[in-house]
Amino acid sequence: MTTMNTTTEAAVSKPAKLTSKQLPKATPWIIAVASILVAIVISFIAFGGFNIPVVAVLAGLINAIAVFAVSASYEGRRKAVDRIATTIVTSTFVLACVPLISLLWLTVSKGGAAISGDLLTRTMLGMKGVLDQQYIAGEATLAGGFYHAIVGTVLITLAACVISIPIGVLTAIYLVEYSNKNRLGKAITFLVDVMTGIPSIVAGLFAFALFSTIANVLLPGAAGIAKTGFTAAVALSVLMIPIVVRNTEEILRLVPMDLREASYALGVPKWKTIVKIVLPTSVSGILSGVTIAIARVIGETAPIMVTAGFAKTLNWNLFSGWMSTLPTFIYDSQLRPVSPGAAALASSERAWAAALVLVALVMVLNLFARIIAKVLAPKAGR
Amino acid sequence: MPISTQTTESGPTGPGSTPEPGQKPPQSPAAGQQKAVVRPGDRIFSAATLIAGILILVILAGVALFLLAQSKDTITAQISDPSQITGGKGFFSYVWPLVIGTLISAAIALIVATPFSLGIALFTTHMAPRKLAPVLGYVIDLLAAIPSVVYGLWGIALAGNLTGFYLWLSKWFGWIPIFAPAADGSVSQTGRTLLTASLVLSIMILPIITSLTREIFLQTPRLQEEAALALGATRWEMIRMAVLPFGKSGIVSATMLGLGRALGETMAVAMILSPGVLTASLVVSGNQTIASEIAQNFPEAAGLRLSELITVGLVLFVITLLVNMGARAIVARTSVKGS
Amino acid sequence: MSKQIDIKDLDIFYGDFRAVDGVQMQIKPRSVTAFIGPSGCGKSTVLRTLNRMHEVIPGASVSGEVLMDGNDIYGAGVDPVNVRREVGMVFQRANPFPTMSIKENVLAGVRLNNKRLSKTEADDLTERALRGANLWNEVKDRLNLPGSGLSGGQQQRLCIARAIAVEPEVLLMDEPCSALDPISTLAIEDLINDLKDKYTVVIVTHNMQQAARVSDKTAFFNIAGTGKPGKLIEFNETSTIFSNPDKEETENYISGRFG
Numbered sequence: 001m002t003t004m005n006t007t008t009e010a011a012v013s014k015p016a017k018l019t020s021k022q023l024p025k026a027t028p029w030i031i032a033v034a035s036i037l038v039a040i041v042i043s044f045i046a047f048g049g050f051n052i053p054v055v056a057v058l059a060g061l062i063n064a065i066a067v068f069a070v071s072a073s074y075e076g077r078r079k080a081v082d083r084i085a086t087t088i089v090t091s092t093f094v095l096a097c098v099p100l101i102s103l104l105w106l107t108v109s110k111g112g113a114a115i116s117g118d119l120l121t122r123t124m125l126g127m128k129g130v131l132d133q134q135y136i137a138g139e140a141t142l143a144g145g146f147y148h149a150i151v152g153t154v155l156i157t158l159a160a161c162v163i164s165i166p167i168g169v170l171t172a173i174y175l176v177e178y179s180n181k182n183r184l185g186k187a188i189t190f191l192v193d194v195m196t197g198i199p200s201i202v203a204g205l206f207a208f209a210l211f212s213t214i215a216n217v218l219l220p221g222a223a224g225i226a227k228t229g230f231t232a233a234v235a236l237s238v239l240m241i242p243i244v245v246r247n248t249e250e251i252l253r254l255v256p257m258d259l260r261e262a263s264y265a266l267g268v269p270k271w272k273t274i275v276k277i278v279l280p281t282s283v284s285g286i287l288s289g290v291t292i293a294i295a296r297v298i299g300e301t302a303p304i305m306v307t308a309g310f311a312k313t314l315n316w317n318l319f320s321g322w323m324s325t326l327p328t329f330i331y332d333s334q335l336r337p338v339s340p341g342a343a344a345l346a347s348s349e350r351a352w353a354a355a356l357v358l359v360a361l362v363m364v365l366n367l368f369a370r371i372i373a374k375v376l377a378p379k380a381g382r
Numbered sequence: 383m384p385i386s387t388q389t390t391e392s393g394p395t396g397p398g399s400t401p402e403p404g405q406k407p408p409q410s411p412a413a414g415q416q417k418a419v420v421r422p423g424d425r426i427f428s429a430a431t432l433i434a435g436i437l438i439l440v441i442l443a444g445v446a447l448f449l450l451a452q453s454k455d456t457i458t459a460q461i462s463d464p465s466q467i468t469g470g471k472g473f474f475s476y477v478w479p480l481v482i483g484t485l486i487s488a489a490i491a492l493i494v495a496t497p498f499s500l501g502i503a504l505f506t507t508h509m510a511p512r513k514l515a516p517v518l519g520y521v522i523d524l525l526a527a528i529p530s531v532v533y534g535l536w537g538i539a540l541a542g543n544l545t546g547f548y549l550w551l552s553k554w555f556g557w558i559p560i561f562a563p564a565a566d567g568s569v570s571q572t573g574r575t576l577l578t579a580s581l582v583l584s585i586m587i588l589p590i591i592t593s594l595t596r597e598i599f600l601q602t603p604r605l606q607e608e609a610a611l612a613l614g615a616t617r618w619e620m621i622r623m624a625v626l627p628f629g630k631s632g633i634v635s636a637t638m639l640g641l642g643r644a645l646g647e648t649m650a651v652a653m654i655l656s657p658g659v660l661t662a663s664l665v666v667s668g669n670q671t672i673a674s675e676i677a678q679n680f681p682e683a684a685g686l687r688l689s690e691l692i693t694v695g696l697v698l699f700v701i702t703l704l705v706n707m708g709a710r711a712i713v714a715r716t717s718v719k720g721s
Numbered sequence: 722m723s724k725q726i727d728i729k730d731l732d733i734f735y736g737d738f739r740a741v742d743g744v745q746m747q748i749k750p751r752s753v754t755a756f757i758g759p760s761g762c763g764k765s766t767v768l769r770t771l772n773r774m775h776e777v778i779p780g781a782s783v784s785g786e787v788l789m790d791g792n793d794i795y796g797a798g799v800d801p802v803n804v805r806r807e808v809g810m811v812f813q814r815a816n817p818f819p820t821m822s823i824k825e826n827v828l829a830g831v832r833l834n835n836k837r838l839s840k841t842e843a844d845d846l847t848e849r850a851l852r853g854a855n856l857w858n859e860v861k862d863r864l865n866l867p868g869s870g871l872s873g874g875q876q877q878r879l880c881i882a883r884a885i886a887v888e889p890e891v892l893l894m895d896e897p898c899s900a901l902d903p904i905s906t907l908a909i910e911d912l913i914n915d916l917k918d919k920y921t922v923v924i925v926t927h928n929m930q931q932a933a934r935v936s937d938k939t940a941f942f943n944i945a946g947t948g949k950p951g952k953l954i955e956f957n958e959t960s961t962i963f964s965n966p967d968k969e970e971t972e973n974y975i976s977g978r979f980g
Contacts, residue, residue: 082616089509092501099585100525103536110539170434178428179435180779188435191442197639197706198445198699199646201673205695209448238441245438258816262880264777266830266887267806271427276833280820292527299529302648302673306680327531327649334535335653355532362527370520421802 023074028067028087035063056098060091104359111356114142114349120357123148124312129339132346142346144338146354148314149329152229153361156308156325157298159233159318160240165290167237168244175245176252177274195242200235204303207235211307227309229323235303240293247289251282284376291369295362301327326358449696455689468690476690477672477697479660484671484701486664487576487651488644491583496637498584499591506592507599508621519596526589534653537582541573541654548573548665562663570667574656577664579671582650587640594639598632599625631713638709645702648673672698723750723921724790724807724890726771731785732950733766733775740766742950744785746940753913753922755936755959757929758974762942763951764925768893771923772808773801789890806834808891809884814900815876817868817883824864826879827851830887846886854882855912874905881912885920892916894924898931910935929975933963941971 039058067087072080122145131143171188179185211234212226219225255278263273279286309322310332324332330351337347456473464472506518548570552563560577563569602625610620626633651674658668676691676698683691726748733741741763748754756764769775770783773794786793794804817826827847831838838846847864851857856878860871868879877897884892894913898906913935916922926932932939940956955962955971966972 078616078619082618085618085621086509089501089504092498093505093510096498096502096588100589102540103528103533103585106536106539107532167434167437170431171438174428174431174435178431184432184435188438191438193710194703194706195438195442197642197646197702199642199648199673199702201646201648201676202445202449202695202699202702205452205676205692206445206448209452209692210444213448213451238445241438241441256816258812258814259818261774261777261810261812262816262818262883263829263833265772265774265805265810265812265893266833266883267802267804268830268833269421269424269802271421271424272833274427277818277820281818295527299527299531301529301531302652302677305677310681327529330531330535331649331653334538351535355535358529359532362529363524366524366527421800 023071027070028083031066031070032059032063035059035066038062056095060095063091064088107352107355107359110349110352111354111359114353115356116142116353118142119145119350119353120150121145121147123314124338125314127312127338129343132337132339132343135346136343142349144350146324146326146329146350146357148311149324149326149354150357151314151316152308152311152323153298153325153327155316155318156229156232156236156304156323157294159230160236160297161290161294163233164237164240164244164293168241168290168293169248169286171241171245172248172252173274175249177270177278192242192245195238196246198238199302200239200300201302201306203238204232204235204306206238207231207303207307210234225320227307227322228320229308229315229318232304232308232323232325233318235307236297236300239300239303240297243293243296244290247292248282248286251285251289252278254285255281284373287376288369288373291365291372295365295369298365299327299358299362301325301331304328305331326354326361330354330358445699446696449692449699452689453693453696455686456693459686459689466686468687473690473693477694480670480672480675480694481697481701482660483576483669484645484673484698486669487580487583487671488641490577490580490664491587491644492637492641494581494584495588495591495640499588499595499636499640500633502588502592503595503599504621504625506596508617508625519593522589522592522596526593528589530586530647530649531653533582533586534650537578537650537654538574540582541578544573544578545569545571548575548577552663552665559662560664562665564663564666569665570656572656572667574654575665575667576655576669579651579654579674580664582654583644583647586647586650587643590643591636591640594636595629595633598629598636601632602628635709635713638705638712641709642702642705645705646673646698648677652677672701723919725750726891726921726923727786727788727791728767728771729786729788731767731770731783731787733763733770734782734784735778736780739950741942742952744953746953746956748921748923748938750921751917751919752937753917753924753935755932755939756923756925756942757927757932757939758942758951758954759944760927761947761951762944764940764942765895766951767942767953768895768923768925769810771891771893772805772810774805774810776801806830806887807889808893809887809889810893811877811880811884811895811897813896815873815880817871817876817879819867819869821868822865823860823868823871823879826868827882827886829883834887850882850886851879853885853916854878855908855915856882872905874901874908877901877905877909878912881909881916885916889920891921891923894922896925896927899927906931929963933959939963941966941968941974943970943974 036055036059039055039062042058043054064084064087068080068084071083075083119142122143124144124146127144131140134140135142171192175185175188179188208226208231211228211231215226259277259281260273263277264270268276304323304325305328308325308328310328311322311324315321315323333347333351333354337344339346456467459466460473467473467476469476502522506515506522510518548561549563551561552569555561556563569575606624606628607620610623615623651671655670655674656667657670657674657678660670661668672694676695679687680691726746728744728746728748731741731744732739744767756768758764766775771787771794775781775783783795785795787795789804789807793799817823818829821829824843824847825832827850828838828843831846848857848861851860856875859875860879863870868876871879877900881892881897898909901909910931913922913924917937924932924935936959938957939959939962941954941962942951943954944951955966955968957967961967962971963975966975
C-alpha cells in the first residue's frame with residue numbers, strides 16, 4: 001500500500017476543461033498484485049503459513065480499500081465510488097467462480113480418472129466388497145459399473161416426457177389460445193406457479209403415496225410393489241409439467257397475432273391455425289424449452305430414491321421392480337459403499353465417474369436446446 | 383372504465399338516426415355466440431387443451447390429498463398415543479427441530495448467495511468485456527443445470543478442508559452462539575455440519591438466482607441507461623439510477639425462487655450433513671433439515687415411520703407454498719407500475 | 722365471382738363499449754370502396770366485421786345485418802370460417818407465414834382447407850395467384866425460398882396473392898400500404914386497379930390521395946370524441962367526396978380543416 005501512494009503523487013498538472021485526472025490504465029492491476037503480495041505477507045505473520053482462503057479474502061479487502069484510497073485522492077470521490085463498485089462487483093464474480101470451477105474441475109478430474117468403458121457397460125450384479133479391496137490393493141481393476149443406472153435414467157426420463165409433454169404443451173395452448181384470461185385460465189396459471197415451487201422430494205412422496213394407495217386397494221398388504229420406474233416417472237412429471245407449460249406459454253405468446261389473423265382470414269378454422277401455423281412457427285422454442293425441462297429433471301435424485309428404490313442390476317421393466325438412475329447410483333455409491341473402510345474409495349470413484357457422465361449428459365442437453373433454438377427457428381423475417 | 387357507461391348513454395342521445403334501446407349491448411354478445419357454429423375439430427381440440435389444463439388442478443389437489451391420506455397413521459398415533467412417534471414426544475416435537483434446521487440452512491444459503499449473485503449478474507451484464515459477457519452468461523446457465531447430487535458429492539469432498547476454518551471461527555467468534563465450539567472446545571472432525579451444507583446450498587442456488595437476475599438486468603431499457611450516462615453519470619451511478627430500480631422486483635422474485643429451491647433441496651444436505659439433534663452452533667455436528675430427514679430415512683422406513691416421513695413431507699410442502707405465496711405478494715407490491 | 726354487400730344498422734361493440742354506431746351502406750360488386758377517417762373512428766373495425774374477423778378479439782360483438790348477395794353473414798347457423806373463405810383479407814403489416822416458402826404461402830389457404838392439389842394444379846394456382854398479384858416475374862425463380870426474405874412491398878403482394886389464391890368473392894384491405902415506401906405503394910395501387918375487374922374490393926386507408934386514386938366510392942367515418950362511438954358520416958362517389966361533399970364535416974376533413 002505504501003508503494004501505491006508514490007505513484008499517485010506523480011503529475012499534478014492543471015487539467016484542461018474536458019480532460020480530468022485519470023489513473024493510468026494499468027493501475028488497478030498493479031494495486032491488485034500488490035494487494036495479493038501484502039495479503040500473503042500478513043498470512044505468514046498472523047497464521048504462520050500460506051493459506052489460500054485467508055489470502056484470497058485479505059487480498060480482496062486490501063485491494064478494495066487501496067483502490068478507493070488511491071482513486072479518491074487522485075480522481076475525486078465520484079470516480080472513486082465508481083471504481084470501488086467495479087472492484088467489488090468484479091471480486092464477487094472472481095470469488096464466486098472459485099467454488100464453481102472447483103466443482104467442475106473435481107468432476108472432470110476425479111470422474112475422468114475413474115471412468116472406463118467397462119463402467120459404462122457393466123452393472124453392479126455380483127458386486128462384492130472383496131473386489132473393491134483387491135482394487136484398492138492394486139491387484140485388480142475397478143469392478144462394477146452403472147449401465148443399469150444409465151438405462152434407468154433413460155427409461156424413467158422418457159416415460160416422464162411421454163406423460164408431461166402432451167399435458168404441458170396442451171395446457172400452454174389452452175392458456176394462450178382458448179382461456180382469454182378467464183377465471184380457469186388464471187387459476188391454472190397460478191397453480192402452475194405453485195407447482196414450480198414444489199420441492200422435488202415432495203413430488204416423489206406424492207407419487208409414492210398415490211401408487212401405494214392404489215396398490216393397497218388392489219392388493220392389500222403389498223405396498224412394496226408401489227416402488228417402480230413408472231412411479232418415479234410420475235414424480236418427475238410433476239416437476240416437469242410446470243416447466244414445460246411455462247416455457248411453451250412464453251414461446252406461444254411470442255407468435256405475432258398477425259399470423260393467426262392472416263390464417264383466419266384465409267378461412268382456416270382455429271384449431272387448424274394452431275396446429276399448422278402457430279405450432280410450426282414456435283416449434284424451435286417449444287423443443288428447446290422441453291429439452292431444458294428434461295435436463296432439469298434428469299438430474300433429480302430425491303424423487304427417484306423414494307419412488308424407485310436403489311436397484312443393483314439391470315431392469316428394463318418400468319412397471320415392476322426397483323430401478324436405479326445415475327443420480328441415485330451416485331448417492332447410493334457414495335453413502336453406502338460396497339466395501340467398508342479404505343476400500344470405500346472404490347465406490348466413491350464409481351460415484352464420481354457416474355457424476356461425470358451425468359454432468360456431460362446435462363451439458364449436452366443444454367447445448368442441444370440452444371442448437372435447436374437456433375437451427376429450427378424461422379429464418380429472419382421482415 | 384368510466385367511459386363505457388357514458389357511451390351507452392350517448393348512443394341513444396346522440397344525433398344518430400337509429401333510436402337504439404340502451405340495454406342492447408349486453409344482449410348482443412350472447413346472441414352472437416348462439417349463432418356461431420362450432421366445428422367438431424375445434425371442439426375436440428379445445429376440449430383436449432381444457433382437459434390438460436384441468437389435469438394440472440387435479441394433480442396439485444392430488445399431491446395434497448394423497449400426502450394427507452398417507453399421513454393418516456401419524457395423525458391417529460398422535461391422537462391416541464404420541465409416544466409411538468419417533469422421539470417419543472409426539473409429532474410436533476419431532477418435526478419442530480427439522481423445520482428450524484430447514485429455515486436456518488435456507489436463510490444462510492440465501493444470505494450468502496444473494497450478494498454474490500447480484501455481483502455476478504452485474505458483472506456479466508454491465509462490466510465484463512463485451513465479447514466475454516455472453517459466454518459467461520451461458521456458463522452460468524450451464525452451472526444452474528448441474529444436478530444437486532453432484533453438488534452433494536463435491537460438498538463431501540470439500541467438507542474435510544473446512545475443519546481448520548471452523549476451528550478458527552470458533553476460536554475467534556465462538557462468543558457468537560452459531561460459531562460456538564462443543565463443550566470440550568472442539569468442532570466437527572469431518573466438517574459435515576449444517577454450515578457446510580448451507581454453504582454448498584448457497585453455491586447451488588447461486589447460478590439459479592444469477593441467471594434470473596441477469597435476464598432482468600439485460601431487460602433494462604437502453605434508453606434509461608443512456609439517459610443516465612448522458613447526464614454525466616459514472617457507470618456505477620448509471621447502475622444505481624437505471625438498472626437497480628428497474629430490476630428491483632425481479633431481484634426479489636429471483637431471490638425468492640432461490641429460497642424455495644434452498645428450502646426444498648434434499649440431496650446436497652442429505653449427503654453432506656451428519657444429522658443430529660438441534661443445536662445452536664453450526665460448526666459442530668447436529669441439526670437436520672426436513673428434506674434430508676426424509677431422504678436419509680425413507681429407504682428403510684415402513685409402517686408408522688413411513689407415514690411420519692410423508693407427514694413431514696406435507697409440512698415441507700406447506701412451508702414452500704407459504705414462502706411462494708409470500709414471494710408473489712412481495713413481487714406484486716414492489717413491481718414497477720407502467721414503464 | 723364478386724358479390725354485393727349490404728350493411729344494415731350495424732353496431733359494433735367491444736364488451737360493453739359501443740365502438741361503431743348505426744352503419745348503413747351498399748357496396749356494389751366489382752368496385753373499389755375506400756374507408757377514410759381519423760384514427761380511432763372505427764373504419765378498420767367496420768372492415769373487420771365484413772368477414773367476421775372482429776370476433777377474434779375477445780369480447781367483440783355486433784348487432785345488425787351484413788348481407789352478402791342477400792345472405793346475412795351473421796345469420797343463424799353461419800360458420801365464420803366459411804364466410805372468411807368467401808371474403809379475403811390483407812393486413813396493415815405484411816404477414817407471410819415465416820415457416821413456409823413463397824409457394825407454400827400462396828397455397829396455404831387452399832392446403833389448410835383440406836383441398837388436395839396435384840402438382841400441376843398447385844403449380845398453376847401458384848402462378849395464377851402470383852400473376853394476379855403482379856409478383857410472378859419477381860419471384861418465379863425462387864418460389865421455394867422463405868417468404869420473409871422478400872422486400873416489404875413484395876411481401877405485401879405475396880399476402881395479396883395468398884388471399885386471392887382461395888378465390889374469394891370480396892377482398893378486404895386494411896391499410897395495406899401504410900408500412901410501404903412510395904414505389905411499393907404505387908405497385909399495390911396498380912394492382913388494386915386490376916383486382917376490381919374480378920373482386921369487390923374494400924380498402925381502409927389513412928391516405929386521402931390514395932383513396933382518391935384507387936376508389937370508385939368513398940365512405941367517410943368520424944368520431945365525436947374519445948369514448949364516443951364512430952359513425953359513418955358520408956358515403957358517396959369518390960369524385961363527389963373529394964370535390965363537392967354533401968356534409969360540411971367531410972369537407973372539413975378533406976380540406977385538412979379538421980375539428
